[in-house]
Amino acid sequence: MESALEEIEFLALSANRVEVLGLLSAGGHTRNELAAETGASQATLGRILSDFRERSWIDREGSEYVATATGRLVASGFTDLREIIETEQRLRGVVEYLPTAEMTFDLKRLSDATITMPTQTRPNAPLSRLLELLETADEVWTVSHAFNEQTLTVVQERAEADEQTFRGVFSRSAIDALAADTELRDRLETLLAADDASVRVREGTVPLAVMLLDEVVYMLVRDEQGVLRASIDTDDEVVRSWARETVEDYWERAEALEDAGVSLE
Incomplete structure (x- = not known):
């Protein structure tokens, strides 16, 4: 035999x-x-x-x-x-950058995920993919170690126009970076003034960047130097459940800006 x-x-x-x-x-x-x-x-x-x-x-x-x-x-x-x-072949180029300790779902759930990687002609392709999703999402929940200008701008404009509900948890360093820039601080204040927008601060490190946009889960993948390596998005139901639980958990353990001593003035 x-x-x-x-x-x-x-x-x-x-x-x-x-x-x-x-x-x-x-x-x-x-x-x-x-x-x-x-x-x-x-x-x-x-x-x-x-x-x-x-x-x-x-x-x-x-x-x-x-x-x-x-x-x-x-x-x-x-x-x-x-x-x-x-x-495995699809994830091979990004697996070393994935926050796998936080990703408690079976990686097989990413078999049909969209993986967007930077190229020489489109170095910002992963971020462009995010902005595309943000432009049409009605509800956005996120937890991240960063809050970049492009994302903040889209979220602020759509929330201000009552076109989007936004809830976000960010690292202290991400919020401090926005507060230190006059234009971005103004945008953040405008976002916070919207009826359906809330932001909280997480002390310490935030090891992942995940966003739930209606039925789509989007993850930005960066290396240890903060260089954008890829984005992964999927509508898999198990990954959606993980993303919602993750954001809710971070939200419960985060603080409102004023309670965390963050000043935007």
Whole structure:
């Protein structure tokens, strides 16, 4: 009997084998139907079906082939493994910068996430993606170690026009940086004057930048020097639940500006 790794290799080395087993796990197919679905030749299908029958992964029922219980088990496990590897490949360029200690959800939930990275022609692409989402969001909750000028401007203008509800928790350093700049301080004051806008301060470090914009979770990913490396956004329900719980937890443990001794005058 071949080892488990040899069986994995047997399946992985042929895209046709993977596809045929997946099709048969979903339901019965004739040989002609498999040929039409996969584009494989009859000779190739003959070898694949023979190999699968030797392993008891499929049975023949009349003119159709169908996966057995163990065949479905193998197909399901291989699909899971492939999705994990595909997710890992997508995250490989940013994983070292992710606040994984704070991200308590399974990273597989990011399999369909949009990952935006800076390029030579669009160095601000991740931030542009955020501004695009902010322009249409009705409700925004966030916790972050930074509050940049572009984000503040969009949030302030939309909150002032009663087009957006905003709740944010920021590090002390982020708020102090805004308070030290006359124009940005004025924008922050205008934001705070809006009926549906609130800001609190978190003492100490804030190790992540996450924003919940209606049904979308957006994360800015920076390195230890504060250089923007990427953004990740998703509407996955599990990640949304994590984001809401995270923001609520930071909100409960943060202080109002006046209680934290922050002066905007």
